[in-house]
Amino acid sequence: MSKKISIEPAKRVKNLPPYLFALIDQMKEKALAKGVDLIDMSIGDPDIPTPKHIVEAMRKTVKNPANHQYPSYAGMLSFRQAVAEWYKKRFNVTLNPKTEVLSLIGSKEGIGHMPLAFINPGDYVLYTSPGYPVYPVAALFAGGRGYEMPLLEKNNYLPDLDAIPPGVLKKAKLMFINYPNNPTAACADKSFFRKVISFAADNNIMICHDAAYTEMYFEDEKPLSFLQVPGAKNVGIEFHSLSKTYNMTGWRVAFAVGNKDAIAGLGKIKTNIDSGIFQAIQEAGIEALKTDDKILKKLRDTYKKRRDILYKGLTRLGLKANRPEATFYLWVECPSGYSSTEFTTLILNKAGVLTTPGNGFGAPGEGYVRFALTVSAERTQEAVQRIGQIL
Ligand SMILES: Cc1ncc(COP(=O)(O)O)c(C=O)c1O
Structure with a gap:
């Protein structure tokens, strides 16, 4: 049998930071393995099927x-x-x-x-x-x-x-x-x-x-x-x-x-x-x-409804958030005393709501978390209620 070779990644690979969404996937798997009823608002992947x-x-x-x-x-x-x-x-x-x-x-x-x-x-x-x-x-x-x-x-x-x-x-x-x-x-x-x-x-x-x-x-x-x-x-x-x-x-x-x-x-x-x-x-x-704009309007209205629930809900809880005019993201300031990672971990562990820590998008994102509007209006409302209980 031949000798096993040593497989050494290239420097450009060794120097890479971990891919943000691969890390989020790990957090998600851990929470699911614990049996958490997870509300996943971390990744910008539409939950609605292709028309x-x-x-x-x-x-x-x-x-x-x-x-x-x-x-x-x-x-x-x-x-x-x-x-x-x-x-x-x-x-x-x-x-x-x-x-x-x-x-x-x-x-x-x-x-x-x-x-x-x-x-x-x-x-x-x-x-x-x-x-x-x-x-x-x-x-x-x-x-x-x-x-x-x-x-x-x-x-x-x-x-x-x-x-x-x-x-x-x-x-x-x-x-x-x-x-x-x-x-x-x-x-x-x-x-x-x-x-x-x-x-x-x-x-x-x-x-x-x-x-x-x-x-x-x-x-x-x-x-x-x-x-x-x-x-x-x-x-x-x-x-x-x-x-x-x-x-x-x-x-x-x-x-x-x-x-x-x-x-x-x-x-x-x-x-x-x-x-x-x-x-x-x-x-x-x-x-x-060539999709008829009526179909796209319905999709936009779905996100708009979720946006309104999340924006109103989080601001009522005292969190400072933007009210997006476009994209399906809310960029939310962490409460004082919390870093992006600490706040993400808190709401994951205590409320079962997964978001993306802002610092994962680069250092200037520290102090924020990102919510994606990719769960139903009902689950969005539930996410607000659960976060309300811990804040
Ligand atoms: C800003 C931005 N650009 C590009 C992409 C890549 O999208 P895709 O490769 O699916 O076209 C994404 C996906 O989340 C994104 O957020």
């Missing part, structure tokens, strides 16, 4: 042998055309489906690969924090350095671009921003996007706007696409996903749109790493993008 017409489209198209072979790398042209039509209808943004749209196996995949296409060792990737944990990790995987732009309440959770040190700015090549924002639920207006565009042009930084939550809104004013603002296509791209809008997190279908050189660069990485999305999923994705 029937999308599942039906998949059922029909999965039988077609033409869909059983390797898909095209950039995505079926018909899928990219559907994306371009959706952008035109929703945002009045014109996109060339051949050069300005790229299909992704979830926006996480595209975000994770983006720095590989554009970052050289030592280059900086600027990213908002607290934020989606993939931005800094993707920068590290590409040999780059992450620079955290803190999102603070006093700045309406928008980054202060003028506070970035000149030494960082000189070597900065990419910037990740995300509005409506996870986890703070903040929205950006046109003037912020205008500022970002001129900052990017002045400093030669490519903007990657993560727009995963633009369709989860509760007020009359709809969230913006970054590409609606003049000049955006000169400086960057937008990541979008079918995950949250159509309750399709498990399907892994998303897209990047915008600057054609940025799209081509990301496409080149993907061509060498993956082989595109199962065509039957793309066919179902086309059907999803």
